Amino acid sequence: MKKNDVPQDESGLEKSNNKELCYAVNDKGEYTTIQSTGWKPKTIALDNAIQDINERINKAKAKVLNGETSPIEYYMECHKMDIGILASYVGKFQWQVKNHFNVKKFNRLSEKTLKKYASVFEISIEQLKNINYGN
Known part of the structure; x- marks a missing residue:
């Protein structure tokens, strides 16, 4: 060209x-x-990908607000991660991270584990526990 x-x-x-x-x-x-x-084809693909990401974030937020999942899933989506990537960052197995999506299990996580997640997401533990914190 x-x-x-x-x-x-x-x-x-x-x-x-x-x-x-x-x-x-x-x-x-x-x-x-x-x-x-x-260029147009790339723009269309990029816009579609961004729209998909935003839909996944909104869906995860709704699930957190409805008590169906923990805030970890929401922040994972906000940071464009999947379970494998998040697990490697926090030093856990994928099944452990998936278990931490369970609200009851999330509420029993140790301070040390919460700090790991908060550090990965670059937020405070308070923000990790409450997605509306500071809004």
Whole structure:
């Protein structure tokens, strides 16, 4: 693709003042780099992914507020993690983290375990226990 043909469509990258580095051919036929704000197919895929993430966050929040899951699931979704990633960060097995989604088990977690989760999510233990804390 020629340098002048690199797409500059409006995208999530442009809105966040980030640009993607692309390779293109300049007037001399040499490869060079140019920044792009995005192109339509990629923008659509990015927007769909962000929408999916937001839906998962909202669903997890509703489950916490309804007492169906612990705040750990909500914060995991907010930080775009899955159980495997979260388990590795807190030094637990995946089945243990999944057990911590159980509200009764969450309410019995030790201070040490709560600190691990809070540290991973970069929040206080109070925020971990109450997703509406500080709002």
